[in-house]
Amino acid sequence: MPSVAILSTGYEVLRGYTLNTNASWLARRATECGARVTSVVTVGDGIEDLARELRRLATHADCVLVTGGLGPTEDDRTRDALALVAGVHLVKDPRARAVVDDYFRRSARKPGPTQWRQALVPEGMEPLRNPEGTAPGIAGRVGSALVFLLPGPPREMRSVFEAEVLPRWRALGPFDETAARVVWTAGAPESDVARPIEAYMRADEPTVGTHPDDGEVAVRILARGPGAAARADAVLAATCQALGDHVVSIEEEARIQHAVVALLAQRGLVVTTAESVTGGLVARMLVEVPGASRVFRGGLVVYSDRWKAARLGVPEALLARDGAVSAAVAGAMADGALRSGPADVAVAITGVAGPGPDDRGVPEGLVFVAVALTGHPTRVASHRFAVPRIPLQRRAAVAALDAVRRALLALG
Amino acid sequence: MPSVAILSTGYEVLRGYTLNTNASWLARRATECGARVTSVVTVGDGIEDLARELRRLATHADCVLVTGGLGPTEDDRTRDALALVAGVHLVKDPRARAVVDDYFRRSARKPGPTQWRQALVPEGMEPLRNPEGTAPGIAGRVGSALVFLLPGPPREMRSVFEAEVLPRWRALGPFDETAARVVWTAGAPESDVARPIEAYMRADEPTVGTHPDDGEVAVRILARGPGAAARADAVLAATCQALGDHVVSIEEEARIQHAVVALLAQRGLVVTTAESVTGGLVARMLVEVPGASRVFRGGLVVYSDRWKAARLGVPEALLARDGAVSAAVAGAMADGALRSGPADVAVAITGVAGPGPDDRGVPEGLVFVAVALTGHPTRVASHRFAVPRIPLQRRAAVAALDAVRRALLALG
Numbered sequence: 001m002p003s004v005a006i007l008s009t010g011y012e013v014l015r016g017y018t019l020n021t022n023a024s025w026l027a028r029r030a031t032e033c034g035a036r037v038t039s040v041v042t043v044g045d046g047i048e049d050l051a052r053e054l055r056r057l058a059t060h061a062d063c064v065l066v067t068g069g070l071g072p073t074e075d076d077r078t079r080d081a082l083a084l085v086a087g088v089h090l091v092k093d094p095r096a097r098a099v100v101d102d103y104f105r106r107s108a109r110k111p112g113p114t115q116w117r118q119a120l121v122p123e124g125m126e127p128l129r130n131p132e133g134t135a136p137g138i139a140g141r142v143g144s145a146l147v148f149l150l151p152g153p154p155r156e157m158r159s160v161f162e163a164e165v166l167p168r169w170r171a172l173g174p175f176d177e178t179a180a181r182v183v184w185t186a187g188a189p190e191s192d193v194a195r196p197i198e199a200y201m202r203a204d205e206p207t208v209g210t211h212p213d214d215g216e217v218a219v220r221i222l223a224r225g226p227g228a229a230a231r232a233d234a235v236l237a238a239t240c241q242a243l244g245d246h247v248v249s250i251e252e253e254a255r256i257q258h259a260v261v262a263l264l265a266q267r268g269l270v271v272t273t274a275e276s277v278t279g280g281l282v283a284r285m286l287v288e289v290p291g292a293s294r295v296f297r298g299g300l301v302v303y304s305d306r307w308k309a310a311r312l313g314v315p316e317a318l319l320a321r322d323g324a325v326s327a328a329v330a331g332a333m334a335d336g337a338l339r340s341g342p343a344d345v346a347v348a349i350t351g352v353a354g355p356g357p358d359d360r361g362v363p364e365g366l367v368f369v370a371v372a373l374t375g376h377p378t379r380v381a382s383h384r385f386a387v388p389r390i391p392l393q394r395r396a397a398v399a400a401l402d403a404v405r406r407a408l409l410a411l412g
Numbered sequence: 413m414p415s416v417a418i419l420s421t422g423y424e425v426l427r428g429y430t431l432n433t434n435a436s437w438l439a440r441r442a443t444e445c446g447a448r449v450t451s452v453v454t455v456g457d458g459i460e461d462l463a464r465e466l467r468r469l470a471t472h473a474d475c476v477l478v479t480g481g482l483g484p485t486e487d488d489r490t491r492d493a494l495a496l497v498a499g500v501h502l503v504k505d506p507r508a509r510a511v512v513d514d515y516f517r518r519s520a521r522k523p524g525p526t527q528w529r530q531a532l533v534p535e536g537m538e539p540l541r542n543p544e545g546t547a548p549g550i551a552g553r554v555g556s557a558l559v560f561l562l563p564g565p566p567r568e569m570r571s572v573f574e575a576e577v578l579p580r581w582r583a584l585g586p587f588d589e590t591a592a593r594v595v596w597t598a599g600a601p602e603s604d605v606a607r608p609i610e611a612y613m614r615a616d617e618p619t620v621g622t623h624p625d626d627g628e629v630a631v632r633i634l635a636r637g638p639g640a641a642a643r644a645d646a647v648l649a650a651t652c653q654a655l656g657d658h659v660v661s662i663e664e665e666a667r668i669q670h671a672v673v674a675l676l677a678q679r680g681l682v683v684t685t686a687e688s689v690t691g692g693l694v695a696r697m698l699v700e701v702p703g704a705s706r707v708f709r710g711g712l713v714v715y716s717d718r719w720k721a722a723r724l725g726v727p728e729a730l731l732a733r734d735g736a737v738s739a740a741v742a743g744a745m746a747d748g749a750l751r752s753g754p755a756d757v758a759v760a761i762t763g764v765a766g767p768g769p770d771d772r773g774v775p776e777g778l779v780f781v782a783v784a785l786t787g788h789p790t791r792v793a794s795h796r797f798a799v800p801r802i803p804l805q806r807r808a809a810v811a812a813l814d815a816v817r818r819a820l821l822a823l824g
Contacts, residue, residue, distance in 0.1 A: 016439030027428030279699030280692025287691030298719030
């Protein structure tokens, strides 16, 4: 299995001002393509640091993927570092020049005064087409290691990797057959997701891990070697079986909101929202899904008692008696939203995001979710989230969408 | 200036399944505390890799900060690696045991069968109190380098760093005086933020950089050495002067939504929202701010034409004539929201998030934002965002909040 090291460059990343999403993306893609990622390293823009790490990583890995530092400015030094380490000169490369010129022609922008730097390539190395931007990537070698320089902007990095790096890199082979699978779950904490699949998680092959992510938990399965796909699929099926209705999806990009929109669309139903504690986040998650308008026409953010009463018809007496954060008010919100929709399903959410308890002493983290469905009794569930305000709102919104998902599944 | 290396551990991070937010946070804190971060490295859970990197980094930096691998399971190997590299045994430490016991007492949870592992500390090293969790940190030395092991969960990592690491680490001194400042801006692309402060950005001291972040742009100023605070403040003042009303805040945690809530609270005004393309995101951003209920009582998500007409009184004829994504409809939405609030300010947003144009051929990325303010003419602005659906919705929401901010500023 070829080994891969990732080298991220730039002071913005090194000093933590820019989150290193490039490294995560590359690491996952490389892993799922059958490579073994051995280390991810970030250094600044200094040419000595770049050269030292490039040299070191090239002796440890079959392939080094470098991101950043391919821009036109004096701070962009990765091509210089690669030339230095390989012991060659930078030369003006007509193919690289064509990549730069092509970008400026397409975008109708004017090249900057130092743009010519982007046409420099270490002698004997190969410029890589950049479908999304001006900086050509570079493919070369340091000793026996393949080295790829990729631009820093994430969209450019991804497109150069997919279009130019992957084919060349695959020629490195033989790669192990690799199969990656994911099971997204909602409604159970990580420990409850892990318990029924413990035996798989203890096994060495395929590797199985649980990864909490913003209120959902992913189970990731990675099989390698001959028959990988069949082994991964067997564990996938067993995981789905073991986790039952906690399973939201088995597609990387399909999260709880996608599952809810798909279930609604399948059944031809329309949902509406009535949100207090999440202040619009449930609705916002629904409209993250392209085509959400088929199943979502609108919703209400009812942050005050007055809005709950005036817009949803929640009885003032109930608000006074039980308080806005109560099962009864959650239920009345959902019923009111369903009545006034028009909608087939209404989800309501009320709670205390904190910091601290609300003015009736209801503790931070207590959240009620209600789902009203035409022709069915309204259901209310309570949750207690022990995280700060913003992740709490996110988890509460996931709980609300999960309540809708489960109500729809119960329809059969 | 002491040098710091950061070592992140664990296959989840190495393979890109977990974004390495810990490293970013530590790198920024270390930089702002006056250290020079030299490299950030991620390796897996294998003890050989851990030991090799720990040894290498300890010869290159004055301090190594390690995150992850302090849990109770067999995969948690950083304490073993530290003992190996330091050439000492792991011993049961009564102080570490007290940290673990204390956690289980406070949380009323039951320790797992391998929890005793968390009371192990390399002989002669010091356990660190963990205010937020069960895993004690560890402080020790490898050669001349100070090494700190920190737990992986971000809240625990941060609290152990602040409470236990920072005081010990400062004793490492002398640290350069360091002063970090930030200016958050909205309403101008990065190039327009950079242009008026170009001279500062070219200077070596303080360093000044622009960092786009989710629709806002941060200007970060970092001064080092004697007189750092005064130099940073001078550049801060000049930056604020140069960027004028693009400046949203000069506090790290105060983003556009905090600025809007503060401006409303100062003026005793209440805002309401009417969202189409952002589907509740503007409201959600407002309620991210603790105490948002002083200035926000509720809002509407009006995703369909019917909701726009029925809930906001947008004339059907106008919707038919201009289409939902138009300046006139945006204005009518804001006016309708202001009328029905009750509120002093209403912000409305409509647009095409894509992928692709809407069914009237309005192109993806076109967004209209309207602000209605009691006693003032309603203002509408158009934007064109060239990013995919989800970042587009985020940028559109920032544009909507920025329109409110500018309208409030114009009140004087």
